[in-house]
Amino acid sequence: MAFAGAKIIQPLTVHASATRSPDPFTNNKSTSLSSPFLGSTRTLTLTRSVSPFTQRRSASTVVAVSDVVKEKKVKATSNLLLTKEEGLEVYEDMYLGRAFEDMCAQMYYRGKMFGFVHLYNGQEAVSSGFIKLLKKEDSVVSTYRDHVHALSKGVPARAVMSELFGKKTGCCRGQGGSMHMFSAEHNVLGGFAFIGEGIPVATGAAFTSKYKREVLKEDDCDHVTLAFFGDGTANNGQFFECLNMAALWKLPIIFVVENNLWAIGMSHLRATSDPEIWKKGPAFGMPGIHVDGMDVLKVREVAKEAIGRARRGEGPTLVECETYRFRGHSLADPDELRDPAEKAHYAKRDPITQFKKYLIESKLATEADLKAIEKKIDEVVEDAVEFADESPAPSRSQLLENVFADPRGFGIGPDGKYRCEDPKFTEGTAQV
Amino acid sequence: MLGTIRQKAVAARSLSSQVLENDLMRLRSVASVMRHYSAGTKEMTVRDALNSALDEEMAADPSVFVMGEEVGEYQGAYKITKGLLDKYGPERVVDTPITEAGFAGIGVGSAYHGLRPVVEFMTFNFSMQAIDHIINSAAKSNYMSAGQINVPIVFRGPNGPAAGVGAQHSQCYGAWYGSVPGLKVLVPYSSEDARGLLKAAIRDPDPVVFLENELLYGESFPVSAEALNSSFCLPIGKAKIEREGKDITITAFSKMAAEILEKDGISAEVINLRSIRPLDRATINASVRKTNRLVTVEEGFPQHGIGAEICASVVEDSFGYLDAPVERIAGADVPTPYAANLERMAFPQIEDIVRAARRVCYRKSSIAASA
Numbered sequence: 164m165a166f167a168g169a170k171i172i173q174p175l176t177v178h179a180s181a182t183r184s185p186d187p188f189t190n191n192k193s194t195s196l197s198s199p200f201l202g203s204t205r206t207l208t209l210t211r212s213v214s215p216f217t218q219r220r221s222a223s224t225v226v227a228v229s230d231v232v233k234e235k236k237v238k239a240t241s242n243l244l245l246t247k248e249e250g251l252e253v254y255e256d257m258y259l260g261r262a263f264e265d266m267c268a269q270m271y272y273r274g275k276m277f278g279f280v281h282l283y284n285g286q287e288a289v290s291s292g293f294i295k296l297l298k299k300e301d302s303v304v305s306t307y308r309d310h311v312h313a314l315s316k317g318v319p320a321r322a323v324m325s326e327l328f329g330k331k332t333g334c335c336r337g338q339g340g341s342m343h344m345f346s347a348e349h350n351v352l353g354g355f356a357f358i359g360e361g362i363p364v365a366t367g368a369a370f371t372s373k374y375k376r377e378v379l380k381e382d383d384c385d386h387v388t389l390a391f392f393g394d395g396t397a398n399n400g401q402f403f404e405c406l407n408m409a410a411l412w413k414l415p416i417i418f419v420v421e422n423n424l425w426a427i428g429m430s431h432l433r434a435t436s437d438p439e440i441w442k443k444g445p446a447f448g449m450p451g452i453h454v455d456g457m458d459v460l461k462v463r464e465v466a467k468e469a470i471g472r473a474r475r476g477e478g479p480t481l482v483e484c485e486t487y488r489f490r491g492h493s494l495a496d497p498d499e500l501r502d503p504a505e506k507a508h509y510a511k512r513d514p515i516t517q518f519k520k521y522l523i524e525s526k527l528a529t530e531a532d533l534k535a536i537e538k539k540i541d542e543v544v545e546d547a548v549e550f551a552d553e554s555p556a557p558s559r560s561q562l563l564e565n566v567f568a569d570p571r572g573f574g575i576g577p578d579g580k581y582r583c584e585d586p587k588f589t590e591g592t593a594q595v
Numbered sequence: 596m597l598g599t600i601r602q603k604a605v606a607a608r609s610l611s612s613q614v615l616e617n618d619l620m621r622l623r624s625v626a627s628v629m630r631h632y633s634a635g636t637k638e639m640t641v642r643d644a645l646n647s648a649l650d651e652e653m654a655a656d657p658s659v660f661v662m663g664e665e666v667g668e669y670q671g672a673y674k675i676t677k678g679l680l681d682k683y684g685p686e687r688v689v690d691t692p693i694t695e696a697g698f699a700g701i702g703v704g705s706a707y708h709g710l711r712p713v714v715e716f717m718t719f720n721f722s723m724q725a726i727d728h729i730i731n732s733a734a735k736s737n738y739m740s741a742g743q744i745n746v747p748i749v750f751r752g753p754n755g756p757a758a759g760v761g762a763q764h765s766q767c768y769g770a771w772y773g774s775v776p777g778l779k780v781l782v783p784y785s786s787e788d789a790r791g792l793l794k795a796a797i798r799d800p801d802p803v804v805f806l807e808n809e810l811l812y813g814e815s816f817p818v819s820a821e822a823l824n825s826s827f828c829l830p831i832g833k834a835k836i837e838r839e840g841k842d843i844t845i846t847a848f849s850k851m852a853a854e855i856l857e858k859d860g861i862s863a864e865v866i867n868l869r870s871i872r873p874l875d876r877a878t879i880n881a882s883v884r885k886t887n888r889l890v891t892v893e894e895g896f897p898q899h900g901i902g903a904e905i906c907a908s909v910v911e912d913s914f915g916y917l918d919a920p921v922e923r924i925a926g927a928d929v930p931t932p933y934a935a936n937l938e939r940m941a942f943p944q945i946e947d948i949v950r951a952a953r954r955v956c957y958r959k960s961s962i963a964a965s966a
Contacts, residue, residue, distance in 0.1 A: 302708075336741035345740030352707050352744070353736070357727055363697050364732055367704020374710060378686050379657055404697030411692070565738045566776050568745035568800035572873045574779075574831035575798040582830050 244460050250527045253295055253459060255536045257287040257515050260311035262537075262544045263320060264490075267310065267327065270548065271494045276327050279356075280341045283311040285457075285489035288514035289421050290315045292462030292484075293389055296470055302350040302388040304365035307342035308421075309354045312391060317349045324547035330554035337557045338565065358392060359399035362418070365390035366405045369416035369479075387415045387473040395426030397440045406447040406481065415473035417466075418444075420483040421456065427492040428500040444481030456484030457512045460521065487512075636820060642812040644786035645675045648793040649713065651825040653683055656711065659797055660687040662698055663715030663752075672717045673753060673812055699725030699750070703732045703802075706748040711797060716752035719768045719806060725750075726771075733802035734777030749796045754782075754806035755849065755894045756942055762930035767895030769848070772804045773871040773904070779803045779831055780872040782848040786816040788869055791829030798828065806871075808849045832873035836882070840864035843888040843955055845948070846879060846905055861952050871901060879905060880912045887918040888955045894942050897925035922951040 245253070264282040271280055283290065286308075294303060294315035305312040313323055318334055326333025327341055334346050344354040352368055355361040368388040375384040396402055397420055409416050420440050424431045432438050444451025450472075454465045462484055469480040487509035491498030522528040569575075571583035582588045639647075653659045660683075665672045667680040667690040680688040691698040695716065702712035716722045722729060729750055737745045756765040772780045779801055783789040789807070796803040821827060834846075840862040848868040864882050868875065883889050889909055891902035902923035909921060927941040 304704075335739060335743070338741045339739040343739040345736070345743055347740070347743035352704070353732070354739070355732065357731060360700070360727055360732060363700020363728065364704035364707065366697070367701035367706070368708055369704075370701050371705040371708040371710050374660070374686065374705065378660070401696045401700065404692075404694035405700075407692060408694065408697055408701065565740075565742040567779070568737055568742070568747075572779065572801075572832050574795040575800075575828070576830070577824075577826040577828055579798075588830070 244464065245527075247527045249295075250522050251532065251536065253291050253463070254515075254518060254522060254528070254533060255540060256291040256295055256315050257459065257518065258537055259314055259320065259540050259543065260287040260290060261515055262540050263310060263314060263323070263547075266324075266544050266548060268490070268494060270327070275552070276341070277329075278340060279307065279493055279495070280327070281308040281493045282490045283308055283488070285509065285513070286421055286423060286486045287311060288459035288462050288518070289391070289419065289456050289484045289486055292459045293391075293417075293419060293466045293470075296463065296466050297387070297389070300350060300386045302352050302365070302368040302386065303391070304352045304361040304368065304388065305344070305354060305391045306358055306361055306393065306396070307354070307356050308393075309342065309344045309351075309391075313344040313346065313349075313351050313354075316346070316351050318344065318346045318351060320543050320547040321550045322346075324544075324551040325554050328551040328554070329556065330551055331557045331561070332550070332554040336561065338561070358396040359401040362390050362392060362396070362401055362405045366409050366414060366416055369409065369414035369473075370412070372415050373412070385415070385474045385476075387417065387470055389417050389419055391419050391421060393426060394420065394422040394424060394431040394440065395429065395434065396420075397422075397443065398435055403443075403447075406443065406449070406479075409479040410448040413476065413478035415476065416479045417469045417473060418479065418481045420481070422483055422485050423488045424485075425488070425492070425501060427496065430500075439483075441481060441483040449479045449481055451481045451483070453483045453485070456486030457509070457514045457517065459514055459518050489513075637818055637823065638815045639786045639790075639818045640813055640815050641783075641786050641789045641807070642673070642675060644789040644816075644818070645793055645807070645812075646677055646679075648790045648797075649676065649679060650682070652794055652797040653679065653687065655825070656797075657687075658709065659711045659713065660689065661713045661715065662689040662691055662702055664691055664693060664717050666690060666715050671715075673809060675807075675812070676715070695721050695724035696728065699728040700732065702748050702750075703728050703736075703746060706733070706746045706802075707736070707744050709747075711747045711749075713749045713751060713797060716750065718757075718764055718809075719752050719754040720764050720766055722750065722752070722768065729772070729778070729802070729804065730775050734775050736777075737801065738777055745800050746802045747800045749793075749799075749803045749805055751793070751796075751805035751807060753809035753812075755808055756926075756931055756938070757809045759933060759935060759938060760931075761933050765931035767806075767893065767926070768804075769806055769871050769893065770895050770900045770904075772806075773874075773901060774899075775872075777802065778872060779870070780806065781831065781870050782806045782868060784811070784837075784849055784867050784869070786814075787818050787822045788829065788835075788867070790818070790822055791827055792831070792869065794828040795831055799831065803831075806849065811849070829869070832870045832875060834869055834875035834878040835867045836878070837865040837867045838863070840886065842886055843890060843952055844879070844882040844886045845890045845892060845952065846902075847892040848901075849894070861956055863952060868901075874904065874908065876908045876912065880909060883909050883913050884916045887916055889917070890922045890924060890948065890951045890955055892924045892943055892948055894926050897923060897928055900925050919955050922955050924948055924951050 260283060264284050267276060267280060267282060270276045290311045294312065303312050303316050310323055314320060322334040323344065326335055326337060326339060326344065329337045331337055334344060339345060339354060342354055342356045344351055352364060353361060365388045372384055372386040375381045422431065422440060426434060441451035441453040452465050455461050465482055469482055472480055489510065519533055523530060569581060573582040576582045576585060649661065661676055661679060666676040667685060667688045670677040676688065699714055702714040705712055733746045733748055755767040769780060769782060772778055779799065781792045781796060781803060783792045793805060796805050842862045844864045844866060846866045846868055864886055866879060866882060891905045893901045895901065902925055906921040906923060924943045924947055929941060931941055932938055
């Protein structure tokens, strides 16, 4: 049983053929500390006597992915994982995410930003690793931790910052806020406060892609959708409902779990009967991949395969990215429950510093190139703050706008135009 | 029953008995209820009306699709989607697993990208499993995105009590959905309502909650030639005066409209609301200003119900015109019991409405004076 299970959960075939390891349970490399997946540093006394979590983490199915990448890295520079342009693009995107979020924290404590603000520091590899491979027509759906997803997808920093300040020039004219980033132009479909709520919406966007191809006969429609959510969401009912339907209908969607091990103050290990989220994929008939979410190159490799699968119509994939958030759940979270040793461990594995090191060591970029990018981004963020500061607050009349797309709420007439546009239609009291 | 009412009415009323006689004669001469609204040539059940509306809208626009439990191969749990699978295929008539939250969300996600889903809930009681999507991702999205993303989705299904289906299958959701900005809530009564409002809902760029009634599905109503036209649709947010009257205004919707038209003794102006959100306050107030008395009728729970909203709106706009306090008739404030006699008592019956109408008419002074 275990062997059959292991075969299904092998990583995607392209790599697996080169590095398919025999049964993980016989070829069990020691629970070596060199495994990048340390997980929580807490010692658990409650769940199991021998935590299979840490044991299985060294299983070759998991190591296979990082091994492949390591092998590739060790080989000659002619076989690099990305080109210089791609490398600089990814670095710029990651640095933008970090600089932007740090600025958000500053602005919050100065009172310019308010309400619930959830920062993405530490998780940039996931956003940049995945979103930089997408086309403009592909869709991204996220949770409340959505600033960086919006930025990676192409929403201008000015628009996001203004939205956070609650100004009229924000991407949602100040009506959405931190947790509700929408951009029709860049296909960022939210920004949802309820965890798990974005997953069915993302599945619907993927459904549209398939519908357009099959019913509306737009044969070249191969748009994919990415749904980002956390470890806490992986216990929610809507997640399972969508895994089922996405696999059933072979929808072009990738479920990206940003497992940062903590749901506010609830450790993932305390909340989940089987903490290995990637295993939930095969239970529904799709591949489940586990990847080190602090390493943007590994994330990018996995993302390429998963997105390729979806574009070819082979169906959904579940990718669990083990990552970490350097700050608390939100800016209101005192973050007292997490072990400082754990935080220190992950701080040493900062995805941006790791990637910078890689770029320099593999001679893809010089120190100067990267410094130039950093300077440019710092200016972009400063400019965004200035712009947001100087922008006006929404006007009073904006309060009642946009409740309906229909201007007066009377619906559409037989001629296809809005009824309220017909001068003969008597005015009612529908105040929208 | 009509006889008894008439005697009491004649004895106690201050209105001219001649007017009363005329009213009753009109009533008696028409065996079935008076239906002014069409020079009816053809009769159609509500079920067929809904089916034909779906069929025509799906034929006209390839982005319209139907999704729900048993809508395809089973031909619809209540046969509303009968024949659609054969005509349009499984990509457009999608049978789903039992996952209301999931498929309602999928509908919303597809609507974000411009498709026009019609999501069926087997009953609206099951919509509670999907209510997060109806409200948070459908109703609020146009506002949160400042008009960038509108959601042209229709959530439809039977609402309110059926017969003996128990507490968890009998709730009316009009009041809950009617309080959410960003939703349109429609409640058809007759076949013409059903056809016209469903077509309007499917064409509408905003999320619509379409509350049908299971017991009305099999009822036949005459439909005019105009209503049978495939481009026919009714305006949203406009109520219909089913019958004009002088003495009191009775507002009702869905199945209750039928009950009102059956009873009488008093010249009631009966308003078929058709649309709970937007609510046609203008029509209701104009009618109350004419009759000076109001009875609201609904099947849902009384507290925070639709009658409460109508009462407040009339007090706000037409207080000086009221000759008596507004009477609310609603379902009993209990989860619906199963036993047939108890269930009957839990929902407004004709006698209740008649009694309320009389109370409203006989009260000469306000509550303060009599208290």
